Amino acid sequence: MSNPVRIRVPQNLSLNQAINFCHRLWNDSSDAEQYEFDFGRMGHVEPFTMAYVANELKRYRATKADARFTATNYAAHSYPAHMGFFRAFGLGHGNKPGQALGSSSYIPITILPVAEVHKEADERFLNIGDVLEEKALRIAQLLVRQHEGKLVDTLTFAIREIMRNVVEHAESDFIEYCGQYWPSKGMVEVAILDVGKGVARGLQSNPYIVMSDDRDALQLALLPGISGKMYRGVKRRANDVWQNSGFGLYMTRRICGAGGSFFIVSNTAGMLFDNTGKHDRNTTYAGTALRLRFNTDAILDHDNMLDQFRKEGYATARTLSGAEAIEPSMASVMLARDFDGDR
Ligand SMILES: Nc1ncnc2c1ncn2[C@@H]1O[C@H](COP(=O)(O)OP(=O)(O)OP(=O)(O)O)[C@@H](O)[C@H]1O
Ligand SMILES: [Mg+2]
Structure with missing residues (x-):
C-alpha cells in the first residue's frame, strides 16, 4: 500500500x-x-x-x-x-461529544438531536421556544457559574435565538454546541452549529427576497425584519409570541457587538463582526455555524439593552421596507419569562 x-x-x-x-x-x-x-x-x-x-x-x-x-x-x-x-469526527480517543461533565467554566461539544426537542415540547405541551429557553438557561448558568442575573439572561436569550433558528429553519438533525468562559478575560464564547441547509435556502421561502449567493443571504438575514417565514401577506397569529419576525440574528449580533464579536458561517460565506468592523470570509462549511463572543463587563443592563436594540432594529426595518416593515415579535426580542399577559 x-x-x-x-x-x-x-x-x-x-x-x-x-x-x-x-x-x-x-x-x-x-x-x-x-x-x-x-x-x-x-x-x-x-x-x-x-x-x-x-x-x-x-x-x-x-x-x-x-x-x-x-x-x-x-x-x-x-x-x-x-x-x-x-x-466528534470519529477517532476513538477522549470523551464522546457531551460525555465530559462540563466543568464550571466550559461545555464540551454536545449534540442535541432536534427530534428530542420536538418530543420534549410535545410531551410537556410546550412550545419549542420554551424548551430551548430552558436549555439555553442551563448552558448559560453552567458556563458563567451564576444562577441568575443580567449576564445569564443575556446569554440565555442569544443562545435560545440561535438554537431556535436551527429547529425552525435549518432542517438539521441536530444542534451542536460547546462553549467556554474565561473570567480573567471577561469573555464567554458559545459555538452553535448545524449541518442543515444553510441560510440562503432558509430565506428562499420568502418570495420578496432576491439574493445571488450565500454572502447576499447572510447580509440579508442579519438585517432586522428579514425572515424566510414572515413577509407581506403572511398571516400574523395574534396569540403566537414565537412567530418569526426576522429579529433573532439581528438582536444576537447587536448583543455580541457590545464589546464581544459575532461570527456566522453559512456554507460558502462567513462574516465576522468585531471591534474593527465587518470582515468577509470564504468558507467550505455545509450548514450554518455561529461563534458568539460576549464581553461580560459590557453586559450591564439586559432589559434596557434589548429594548434599545429592538427600537433601533425596528427603525432600521422601517427605513428598509417603509410601512411594510415587520414589527419585532415578542419572542425574538425578549425572554419568554418576561412576556406580559396571556400566552
Ligand atoms: N440555522 C439556520 N439555517 C437555515 N436558515 C437560517 C438559519 N438561521 C437563520 N436562517 C435564515 O435567516 C432568517 C433570519 O433569521 P432570524 O433569526 O433573524 O429571523 P427569524 O428566525 O425568521 O425570526 P425570529 O428570529 O424573529 O423569530 C431566517 O428566517 C432563516 O430564513
Ligand atoms: Mg430566528
Whole structure:
C-alpha cells in the first residue's frame, strides 16, 4: 500500500487558521487509499474552531468512504480530548461529544438531536421556544457559574435565538454546541452549529427576497425584519409570541457587538463582526455555524439593552421596507419569562 496522504492540523486553530485549514483540506483533490490526520503541531484550540474543524474532518471522511483514515500525535492533547473533539469526527480517543461533565467554566461539544426537542415540547405541551429557553438557561448558568442575573439572561436569550433558528429553519438533525468562559478575560464564547441547509435556502421561502449567493443571504438575514417565514401577506397569529419576525440574528449580533464579536458561517460565506468592523470570509462549511463572543463587563443592563436594540432594529426595518416593515415579535426580542399577559 502507498504512503498515506498526511493532513497536518495547524498549530494555532484560531478562526482564520481553522478556515484556511479547511480550505486546504477540500482543495486537495487527492484520491488516495489512505489518509493520516496529524495533530502533532496542534497547540492552541478554541471551542468554536474545535467543533467546526471536527465537522469538516467528519464530512471529509464521509466523502472518501473507501479510504482508510488514521491519526497520529493526538494522545497529548488533553483539552480537545476532554471537549470531545476527537470523538466528534470519529477517532476513538477522549470523551464522546457531551460525555465530559462540563466543568464550571466550559461545555464540551454536545449534540442535541432536534427530534428530542420536538418530543420534549410535545410531551410537556410546550412550545419549542420554551424548551430551548430552558436549555439555553442551563448552558448559560453552567458556563458563567451564576444562577441568575443580567449576564445569564443575556446569554440565555442569544443562545435560545440561535438554537431556535436551527429547529425552525435549518432542517438539521441536530444542534451542536460547546462553549467556554474565561473570567480573567471577561469573555464567554458559545459555538452553535448545524449541518442543515444553510441560510440562503432558509430565506428562499420568502418570495420578496432576491439574493445571488450565500454572502447576499447572510447580509440579508442579519438585517432586522428579514425572515424566510414572515413577509407581506403572511398571516400574523395574534396569540403566537414565537412567530418569526426576522429579529433573532439581528438582536444576537447587536448583543455580541457590545464589546464581544459575532461570527456566522453559512456554507460558502462567513462574516465576522468585531471591534474593527465587518470582515468577509470564504468558507467550505455545509450548514450554518455561529461563534458568539460576549464581553461580560459590557453586559450591564439586559432589559434596557434589548429594548434599545429592538427600537433601533425596528427603525432600521422601517427605513428598509417603509410601512411594510415587520414589527419585532415578542419572542425574538425578549425572554419568554418576561412576556406580559396571556400566552
Ligand atoms: N440555522 C439556520 N439555517 C437555515 N436558515 C437560517 C438559519 N438561521 C437563520 N436562517 C435564515 O435567516 C432568517 C433570519 O433569521 P432570524 O433569526 O433573524 O429571523 P427569524 O428566525 O425568521 O425570526 P425570529 O428570529 O424573529 O423569530 C431566517 O428566517 C432563516 O430564513
Ligand atoms: Mg430566528
